Amino acid sequence: MDQNALKALVGQEAVKYVKDGMILGIGTGSTVRYMIDALGKRVKEEGLSIVGVATSDRSAKQAESLGITIKQLDEVDHLDLTIDGADEIDDNFQGIKGGGAAHLWEKIVAINSTKNMWIVDESKMVHHLGKFPLPLEVIPFGSSHVLEKLDKMDLHPSFRMNEDGSHVLTDSKNYIIDLHLGRIDHPHDLANTLNGIVGVVEHGLFLDTVNTVIVGRQDGPEVLNARD
Numbered sequence: 001m002d003q004n005a006l007k008a009l010v011g012q013e014a015v016k017y018v019k020d021g022m023i024l025g026i027g028t029g030s031t032v033r034y035m036i037d038a039l040g041k042r043v044k045e046e047g048l049s050i051v052g053v054a055t056s057d058r059s060a061k062q063a064e065s066l067g068i069t070i071k072q073l074d075e076v077d078h079l080d081l082t083i084d085g086a087d088e089i090d091d092n093f094q095g096i097k098g099g100g101a102a103h104l105w106e107k108i109v110a111i112n113s114t115k116n117m118w119i120v121d122e123s124k125m126v127h128h129l130g131k132f133p134l135p136l137e138v139i140p141f142g143s144s145h146v147l148e149k150l151d152k153m154d155l156h157p158s159f160r161m162n163e164d165g166s167h168v169l170t171d172s173k174n175y176i177i178d179l180h181l182g183r184i185d186h187p188h189d190l191a192n193t194l195n196g197i198v199g200v201v202e203h204g205l206f207l208d209t210v211n212t213v214i215v216g217r218q219d220g221p222e223v224l225n226a227r228d
């Protein structure tokens with residue numbers, strides 16, 4: 001199976017955990033796209049009744065086009081489960097997210113969700129975080145100074161740009177700075193440092209967040225219990 005087939009596999013597996021009446025957080029990314037397709041199928045064919053809260057405009061659009069009811073986060077009082085992708089997951093089930101520039105909304109939805117499930121193909125499972133550049137969502141105002149500060153801290157930052165030379169914009173109209181770290185030995189310490197930088201709205205370290213990980217492997221989906 002190629003990487004897309006593995007993504008489809010975990011997307012289809014994940015929707016088996018969705019129950020009638022749930023309020024579901026819907027993540028963002030190419031893996032989640034398969035999950036939304038499978039969810040739409042259950043809604044259409046089985047009459048599954050759920051409400052979704054999307055972590056990006058593109059996921060909301062896709063879900064609505066498939067007949068899934070979407071509400072804003074502030075319109076619901078809780079979320080039962082959020083299903084999202086990830087860019088890296090380490091041996092302790094800590095993660096990096098934000099490859100799709102959606103980690104701010106993803107984190108807000110995740111922390112308001114009773115349970116969090118991540119769906120990934122096996123290439124995302126790593127021993128140490130950091131090979132994947134760590135995304136930061138930053139306010140455009142003064143962002144060059146934030147970049148300079150991160151550079152002086154030896155965090156190897158670069159703005160994420162579009163091919164036409166414009167800044168990649170998040171759904172909140174902020175910029176993304178990626179930190180090219182190679183290896184993150186102390187993710188909690190780094191998270192605390194980044195939380196203290198004015199202008200950084202949110203970083204892509206998702207620590208102590210996920211409960212269940214479904215990994216797409218050649219011999220089928222592997223379900224891992226990360227934490228209760």
Ligand SMILES: O=C(CO)[C@H](O)[C@H](O)COP(=O)(O)O
Binds near residue numbers: 030085087102106
């Ligand atoms: O965090 C994310 C978006 O901000 C995605 O969940 C992450 O980038 C994984 O995406 P994909 O399934 O396309 O590999």
